[in-house]
Amino acid sequence: MNGEWQGSPAWCGEVCGEFVATVESGRLDLPLPGAGRTAQRWEALGALAQRDLSLARLCEGHTDAVAILAELTGRNPPEGSRWGVWAAQPPGPSLAAIPEDGGWRLRGTKQYCSGARVCTHALVTAEAPDGPRLFAVAVEDLEPVAGSWGATGMAASDTLDVFFDAVPARPIGPVGGYVERPGFHHGGAGVAACWYGGARGVAETLLAAAGERDVGPHALAHLGAIDVALRTARTALREAADEIDADPHDLKGMGRVRSLRLKTLVESVATDVMGRVGRALGAGPLARDRAHGRRVADLTVYLRQHHAERDLAALGAIIAEQGTVW
Structure with a gap:
């Protein structure tokens, strides 16, 4: 594997190697969303993200693929295989x-x-003559586009554009099945667990500093605000997990609203945490603490899976039509 990652930063190879080891160890054999232990699933993803967001991105993709295959085919992937979900449009x-x-x-x-x-297989969305479909492909048949990820943030997640040259693919589920299944929104909500874990990792820098020296009253005020924000996010994640377990097939039709609310809240909390840690400690950790600097860069990129005002507008349109209880 070392030769495969030549030319990349050392930690890029280490993260991908750790992903391989994590899959092979069985540590990613997590409870499926809606199976009664969704909170446990999200806690595991949050802990991975607190350690390393690029690793969490790879692990979250693999666990999401396992859940999708279970929902749409009733089968598990081959033992030892490593999966991604490539559905960006x-x-x-x-x-x-x-x-x-x-x-x-x-x-x-x-x-x-x-x-x-680093993945062996992927679930990929593509436009077919009869509509949008999901397909399974073997990664060995693909051509990653070198240099298509130029950013520092999430660089270790091995995220590249991929060229498909008449690659054979196996359809998974019916036309539109990927987005129309109940688990689509359950999986989307689960990404917020990774953002929350990343925010905890960023906050640890301020917590550690406050435990080692007098950081002053303003920094302590930021620490207090971070504590409230992170506990709010944790409570929202636990509530959402319980709601998913209580209605795994989304018979109440709340899956999309729940996912939009949760992701918006956690994105706001994570953004606030990064800002407060920066204001409390200044440029020092960003300039001198490599792990902290990479964590901030990774989280900044990862959070952009949230579509900002577009997601807020979608949520507002649903509330305007259906009403709500505040």
């Missing part, structure tokens, strides 16, 4: 699914594929 190059010889082939480019080289 930003402006720019896209991926098409072409029926051919009784099967399917994928042509085009998929952007933002985390684990592009």
